[in-house]
Amino acid sequence: MPPPLYLCLHLRNFAAQALTHRAGLRGRAVAVLSGAPPLESVFALTPQARQLGVEEGMSRVQAESFGIVLLRRERQREDEVFAELMHCAQRFSPRVEIVASPHPEHCDAEHCGATLMLDLTGSTRLFGSPARAAQRLSKCMAELQLQASIACSQQASAALLAARGREGVTVIRPGDEAATLAPLPIAVLEPSPEQAQSLYEWGIGTLGRLAELPARALASRMGEAGVRLQRQARGEHFPLLAPHEEPADAPLTESLELEHPVETLEPLLFLIGQMLESLLRRAASRALALAEVETALILDGPSHERDDARNHRREHRRLVRPTLPERERLTLLKLIQLDLELHPPEAAVIALRLTARPAPAQVVQHGLFAAQAPEAGRMEILLARLRKLVGEDRVGSPELLDTHAPEDFRVAAFAPRDAMAPHICPPLADVGSAGKASVGDAHTQLALRMVRPPRAVTVELRDDAPAALWGEGRRTTLQTVAGPWRSSGAWWTHPAWCREEWDVALRDEARQCLRLAHDPAAGCWYVIGIYD
Amino acid sequence: MYVELHARSAFSFLEGASLPEMLMARAAELGLPALALLDRNGLYGAPRLHMAARRAGTRAHIGAEIAVRDLGERLRPAPHLPHRIPAEPARLALLAETQQGYRNLCRLITQIKLREPHKGEGAAFLHEVEEHAEGLVCLTGGDEGPLAAALARGGDDEALQQVERLASIFGARNVYVELQRHFEREEEFRNQAAVRIARTLGLPLLATNGVRYATAYEREVCDVLTSIRHHCTLAEAGRLLSTNSERCLRTAAEMQQLFRDLPEAIANSGELSSRLVFEMSDLGYRFPDYPVGEGESMQSYLEKRTDEGIRNRYLPKRDRNLFERAKKQAARELTLIGKLGLAGYFLIVWDIVQYCNRNGILVQGRGSAANSVVCYALGITAVDPVGMDLLFERFLSEERGEWPDIDLDLPSGSQREQAIQYVYQRYGAHGAAMTANVITYRGRSAAREAGKALGFDAETLERLTRHVGRWEWRDTNETLGHNFRDAGFDIQHRRIAKYLELCERMQDLPRHLGQHSGGMVICGGRLNEVVPIEPASMPGRTVIQWDKEDCADMKIIKVDLLGLGMMAALKECLDVIPPNYGTPIDLAQLPPNDPPTYRALQKADTVGMFQVESRAQMAALPRNCPRCFYDLVVQVAIIRPGPIVGNMMTPYMRRRSGREPVTYYHPLLEPVLKRTLGIPLFQEQLIRMAMIVANFTGGEAEELRRAVGMCRSMARMRDLDGKLRRGMTANGIAPEVQDQIVQSISSFALYGFPESHAASFALIAYASAYLKCNYLAAFTAALLNHQPMGFYAPATIVKDAQRHGLRVLPVDVARSCWPCTLEPEPASEHRFALRLGLNYARGLRKEAALALVAAREEGGFANVQELTLRTAELRKSDFELLAKIGALNSLGEVAHRRDALWQVEYAGRPAGPLLEHLPEPEPSSPLAQMSTEERLVADYAGTGVTVGKHPMAFHRESLRRMGISSAIELAALHNGRPTRIAGAVIARQRPGTAKGFVFLSIEDETGIANAILAPNVYEEFKQTVVHEKFLLIEGELQNQENVIAVKARSVRPLDISRAEVRSHDFH
Secondary structure, eight states: OOOOOEEEEEETTHHHHHHHTTTTOTTSOEEEEESSTTSOEEEEEOHHHHHTTOOTTOBHHHHHTTTOEEEEOOHHHHHHHHHHHHHHHHTTOSOEEEEEOSSTTTSSSOOSSEEEEEEOTTOHHHHOSHHHHHHHHHHHHHHTTOOOEEEEESSHHHHHHHHHHSSSEEEOOTTOHHHHHTTSBGGGGOOOHHHHHHHHHTTOOBHHHHHHSOHHHHHHHHHHHHHHHHHHHHTOOOOOOOOOOOOTTOOEEEEEEEEEEEOSHHHHHHHHHHHHHHHHHHHHHTTOEEEEEEEEEEEEEEOOSSOGGGOOEEEEEEEEOOSSOBOOHHHHHHHHHHHHHHSOOSSOEEEEEEEEEEEOOOOOOOOSSSOOOOOHHHHHHHHHHHHHHHOGGGSSEEEEOSSSSTTOEEEEOOOOOOTTSOOOOOOHHHHHHHHHHHHSOTTOOOOEEEEEEEEEEEEEEETTEEEEEEETTEEEEEEEEEEEEEEEEOTTSSSOEEEEEEEEEESSTTOOEEEEEEETTTTEEEEEEEEO | OOOEEEEOOGGGSSSOOSOHHHHHHHHHHTTOSEEEEEEETBOTTHHHHHHHHHHHTOEEEEEEEEEBGGGOBOOOOOTTSOOOOOOOBOEEEEEEOSHHHHHHHHHHHHHHHHHSSSSSOOOBOHHHHHHTOTTEEEEOOSTTSHHHHHHHHHHHHHHHHHHHHHHHHHOGGGEEEEEEOSSOHHHHHHHHHHHHHHHHHTOOEEEEOOBSSSSGGGHHHHHHHHHHHTTSOHHHHGGGSOSSSOOSOOOHHHHHHHTTTOHHHHHHHHHHHHHOOOOTTOOOOOOOOOOOOTTOOHHHHHHHHHHHHHHHHHGGGTOHHHHHHHHHHHHHHHHHHHHHTOHHHHHHHHHHHHHHHHTTOOOEEEGGGGGOHHHHHTTSOOSOTTTTTOOGGGTOOTTTOOOOOOEEEEETTHHHHHHHHHHHHHHOTTTEEEEEEEEEOOHHHHHHHHHHHTTOOHHHHHHHHTTSSOOSSOOTTOOHHHHHHHTTOOTTSHHHHHHHHHHHHHTTOEEEEEEEEEEEEEOSSOGGGTSOEEEOSSTTOEEEEEEHHHHHHTTOOEEEEEEEHHHHHHHHHHHHHHHHHOOOOOGGGOOTTOHHHHHHHHTTOOTTOTTTOSHHHHHHHHHHOOOSHHHHHHHHHHSSHHHHHTTOHHHHHHHHTTSSOOOOSSGGGHHHHGGGTTOOOSHHHHHHHHHHHHOOOHHHHHHHHHHHHOGGGHHHHHHHHHHHHHHHHHTTOOHHHHHHHHHHHHHHTTTSOOHHHHHHHHHHHHHHHHHHHHOHHHHHHHHHHTOSOSSSOHHHHHHHHHHTTOOEEOOOTTTOOSSOEEEEOSSSTTOEEEEOOGGGSTTOOHHHHHHHHHHHHTOOOOBHHHHHHHOTTSOHHHHHHHHHTTTTTTSBTOOSHHHHHHHHHHHTSOOOTTTTTSOOSSOSOOSOOOOHHHHHHHHHHHTSOOSSOOGGGGGHHHHHHTTOBOTGGGGGSOTTOEEEEEEEEEEEEOOTTTTTOEEEEEEETTEEEEEEEOHHHHHHTHHHHHHOSEEEEEEEEEEETTEEEEEEEEEEEOOSOOOOOOOEEEO
């Protein structure tokens, strides 16, 4: 049995490295900002920026005063570079543990650094001595233009601590673990705040000092956790490696580079169909269906994005999410087709990438006496067709918003109401009473029929109130007017809204009652509703 | 004519956006003859409205919106509309028609408020409203009113019943059906219903605008306040916010146009306004009578007590002439007191003083009361006004027609509370209460809350508010915008710019009601009929709805029972010195000219002494060089904004040191200004000057002093100024001399001290100086036990005491009590060391510490294990704290602090019943002893002080190599010499009077050195000055008349220790 060999790869400030990576910014003072403007703050920074006095948490304006390069954090970029890093590590070993990463999905907490642990046990004949393997990995990192500290040891824990605490390449020979680790600061153990406080108060600043403490006495004070820390510090800790494996619901990706740019949708759909087939087969191998499919069309031509230095390719991304995880290729393909028809790409497509999220398929048990509901997939296609027909944000259930803004609502996802749930209707009295009071007829219950879209009209004013209406080429005088009803809001945003409404009765045969709206900012008049 | 009869001010706390005075000013500007203020459940803004109306020549009507529980819930949006408006009771809008109505309103509000177990809103029941309905006029209200609520609940029928119910309670004549038009459809529907109901019941209609802000522009602030009230952001607030900006004050013409279909609704507003005869000029307040025996009047009783007092006070002085003068002055004062009917007031204050004396509570009157020989005779004050020739008119005059102001200083803490509770008990829950302190939005609070409303996250707000309002001094270009920029915001950004604007607009708006630090109002009869009373946050206290300014405006008498940390320290000295030193001590009989005391004062060796310890006082003391008590009175008074701004200090000092001749503005003024070398320093001198040069009466002169101090009485000031100049001209005083006199009066009338007040404070200052110089251990222990107080942190007090030869011993579980105590020095009698108390172990609870002391009294602790077993009240963290500060070092088997910590960690872990008797496997600690630096860090973190060497002392050699002088060495250096000083920053100041200069006090092991930073130097080194604990300052030495400071050129951080040395920064 060959002796174990572990190699740890630690990249400090990975988030900053990912952005400066191949962007000609190596060696420059760069800070990465996260958060929404105007409240962005520094999330990660290069050592050069730190030397200038920049610190994590500074605002954009403060960081700008140092005259450094400021970049916005790009998770996608981080993911891409991390994938490259993983790819590189997996060239050395199939067993790679992600100890730390900026992506919270990979580990417990969000780090701005990245740490990988490679199990190189039994690979001596392949990569040479541990030192040689470490050098080769270091070279790979240099090719990726990433700065990493690398440590290898027969003990994973020792390799991890050495990589965290030392720069460059460290090779720990068997038996030298404790001596190598002894001068490293306690912080490399990443103790809990309570542990760190206790050790600080005891004057224990290095792993060597911690290693010297009597184990039993330490156990009686810090418990099992303290003993584990000490064993790590002594290089006597043998944790089990937890190699990274794609989880069952890890996204599935299919990519395809086209030989020449394609401008029409039909050939693309043919290719997408094939890729979908493959994705569904892969999902089915895990007994899963596809809960969502993202179609990324890589477009011809350069990116128009702000940071041209990175020269990103332009992508057109669309996401299709059926109500229930879907197994039917045709259903998914139809949904993608309808969506792409509604949102066609701006330029010719040179590559395709489909990313699908698998999920357990749901089987519906129909009740014997329950009404037959439409099949979920077909319902989805029907809704997609409707969206294509009437517009994306016009299909679903309308939902009123908590605001005074007139007719402000949002279209929520279509969700049929439970037949047993209590139903709250707008009381007719409200609508009627408003009309009743406005138009003057005390006993008529009025209903208001909204005019959508509002019909622009010309209004003649007398004493600042509407007197006559011009519409469809004729002038109609007004018999009664009530108003104005004024509302305004969202003054803290731009633009704020402001509106005046009038209820008017026409002096014509029909004696029609209308609701007019006036936008004081634009000076326009509209008919927005008809009372009947 | 139209009168706005339903306005709400910012005193509806977060429901209105304009101050009452702004509303009234706007009403006057719009030509409205009157305005009614109806704030939510209170009359908080009423006095301000009343005073604003007097200024504007309009009328103020007073009322309130009272939440009534059984009128149903107030109107909320229809059920299908999403909203977050909470269920609240409908509110009844009530206006005081007569004084009886006003009284009823006050009683009703008090009843609601005091019923609440905690400080809160509360609501009335309808039967309570019925009991208090007399003299009140009821409006049916806007959308918060009962009519709107009833209409929503049950339509016209229910609304009709509701209004009928109100008419039966208040009488048909006193119920007005209110109409408001804010251009809202639903509101108009309610109006139509209201008109039908009014017609059916034959009730009058009344148009109002339900005003919430003076101008439409303020709607934004109103919306922000709404968000703050409901703890949500503006974006989330939705229907909580107003629909439009129409709830502002309108002109009569606009209202007439709006209600052109219902002209009687407008006309009725004028009619109702003329019916509301109540005005706040007569609240029916009177001060309580003091109970005297049969056949005795309060005046005669007071005369007798004064006579006794005069004898007790003056006969021991053995000065017949003084005694006669005192009797004469007392007779003059008593005549005036009798004439003004103030005997009861004096007797009541005397009664409080008597209570304090009976209960061993140290008490002393301050302020202008010390000008009165009656107060002196009654034991209220301790300064002899006759002996010191103080001016009675400053205290009381016939012309002013106002109540005298007597402030009592009491030891801060429980004894002061005892005196306050005595007043409550004596005058009843409805007869006495604390005055309020209106907490308003200032830079920091406005920035934080407006930021929350706009949806900024907590971290951003924290970053911002750190920079707002750091110093008392504000540079002209230091605005909120400046602060925002410092916090790293882009103020050009639209959202940030709006934020900034809102913060500025929110300044000075009331936020909530607090209680004044000591002001109590007492009423003969029921105080709750004069002003509503509500519970204070502090148990056992109640507070009225007005602050002290309002009370003064409304002529309500306030007695200030102020807590003074130094009084508590003096009281402790009185208790501690006799048993330990074996000498009795009486503050009234201290040796008057104690040489060590004056030597210390002359050297400015005054750390810990009352009033004379600040940096500015220390800078003035060597120049003033006090040699007698009166010099100390001057010293206390001279470091005040008035004399400083008026440039009085330097001429006085020059004259005192003989470098400038003593001259007078006019020979007539020599008797007045002689004592202060021709420079007016006291308010009394200004009054006397006006009396002499312009023939003012005492009352007129006092009015002149007050008018100068108040910006709002500009018109009165102009009159008095004219009269002053006319008087001076009549007395043949040259115009240029007149200018000088007017200038001297106007420059510091507001900020100067009355001489009597300075004398009262000087007495305490002298007592503190005397005790420090003669009983250093007792005085220092008392100072440390009553922190925080004074100018310096405990660490500085300890270091100063050590430099004066006091041995300060560390906290020790085997010796320390809860307070700091004295321990006899083994070698000498009546010499003591100071043992730091367990109160200096930061975070140790008093109960736990007392339990430890109690356990120790049953027998000492052999070791850490025993300590932990016998003191179950202490937590593991307490033991860790004690170990870190070295308090366990004297226990057996403890070698050093870390050893103790190691043992405590073990002892703190219960081993369980099976293993608890097993010995510790490795008895000796493997931990290294703390280094000096670590000990310092632990000392400052755990106790705030160190009894060992000063952090700077450990580096003196290397500092010397860097050319750094110690504080003590500066005295030997020449003026103008380039100098480097270094030390721990103990005080940072940027006084409002110092034109942007920053003063730093830095301490090393030899003493305190001062540095002065010009505004440009401060700007350059701002971050270092503000944030660093240890500084190296380079500059030019200023050594003039033994006043030493370094005029800084550069400031650098000094990396010498990580100890958390605390600085007292004056923000």
